[in-house]
Amino acid sequence: MSFSLQQLHMFTTIVDCGSLGRAASTLGLTQPALSRAIKRLESTVGSPLFERHAKGxxxxxxxxxxxxxxxxxxxxxxNAQEELDAMRGLKKGVIKVGAVASIATLVLPVALGNVLKKWPNLRVEAHEGVWDKLAEGLLTHEIDIALATSDVQTDEISAIADCRWTDYSHVVASANHPLRRKRQLRLEDTLSQQWTLTPEGTSPYAHMKSTFATAGVPFPEIAVQTRSVTLIKSLVARSGFITWMSEPMYDMEKAAGIMDRLKIDGLEAPRTLTAFRRRDGILPAPAVKLLDELRHLTSGIPERA
Structure with a gap:
């Protein structure tokens, strides 16, 4: 059994349009010509592909x-045509990548910058989101690589074993927060503070909840939940809130003396960041170039003892 790409394109166009007439108009064909083409495809398959109704x-x-x-x-x-066109200089290849916020803040920009220096004809479509959105993007082909903290693999999505690295999260507060004056600060001391955090279902929330549970400390009341990293940082810097944040997320504010981690006795909160791809199909060449650069960058990130 063999199909032509033209037949498959006609087939999916009918599905998208919902009717033979609209599909024929979209494809620039007459309705009888499209009907004959689909009948030939059905003959090849050996079974009807559509039930024809008055409404579609x-x-x-x-x-x-x-x-x-x-x-x-x-x-x-x-993807194959795009890669061949890019090799001949006829068309730019596209890197389609999605990442959680902390990776989008530090590692991904560096990787993309290095790739575009080597391959200036490439362009990038980058998306930031939580794991569920990234997984959906992989399955719908909106992205080809997802960079996230989740390690949940499925029948359709697999982790790329040689592209993973570790970073660390901390309780973060403004440079002049009162807790900095306390000696031998403990995790329990943060429970009386105003907290701001991303909502339940996001990676920071899950990581913080797991860390507190492991330490035997109750999960604090979260006064402000928001997906806006900008708002979280503003609440920490201007309003005395504390938050849970990975190191790359606040490196610029730390350098500027605005906020930094609280030095809490015994708190060590690593997390593993991983690249993911669809199990089926060939990874497009632009995505492979980004993946190679990510491997190079993350192989140089040291593990803490």
Whole structure:
């Protein structure tokens, strides 16, 4: 059994448009010509792909089974054409990457800068989000690489074992926060403070909750929950709040003397950051270039003793 990319494109266009007439208009074909092409595809498959109704076209069970494969084959063909065009200088390749905030703040910008110096014809589509959004982006082909703290692999998404590294999170406060005057600061001492944090379901929230549980300390009341890193930093710097944040997230404010970690006895909170990809299909060449640079960068990040 073999299909042409043209047949698969017609098939997916009908699915997108919902009717033969709208699909024919989109493709610039007559409706009879498109109908004949789909019948030839159905003959190749050996079964109807659509149930034809007065209000449109509905996929059969066989059509439902064919659809994800048809979409994947088309995307692989587009990636291959894009790579060949880029090699001939006809078209720029596209790096499609997503990352959680801490990676988007430090490691990813450095990696992208280095890649674009070597391959100036490439362009970048970068997305920032929590793991659920990144996983969805991988499955819909909105991104080709996801950089996150989650280590949940599925039948469709796999971790890239040789592209992972460690960073550390801390309780962060302004440079003049009253807790800095306390000797031998303990994690329990933070419970009486006003906290701001990203919402439940985000990586910082989960990491902080796990760290407090491991230390046997109750999880504090969070006065302000927000996905806005800018707001969190402003609350810490201007309003006396404390937060939970990885080192790369506040390195500029630390350098400026605005905020820094609180030195809490016994607190050590590492987390593993990992690159992920779809299991199926070939990783596009622009994504491979970024991945190679990430491997180079993260291999130089030292582990703490």
């Amino acid at each position: 076209m509905q996929l059969t069970a066989i059509g439902e089974a064919l659809l994800p494969h048809a979409m994947s084959l088309q995307r692989d063909a587009e």
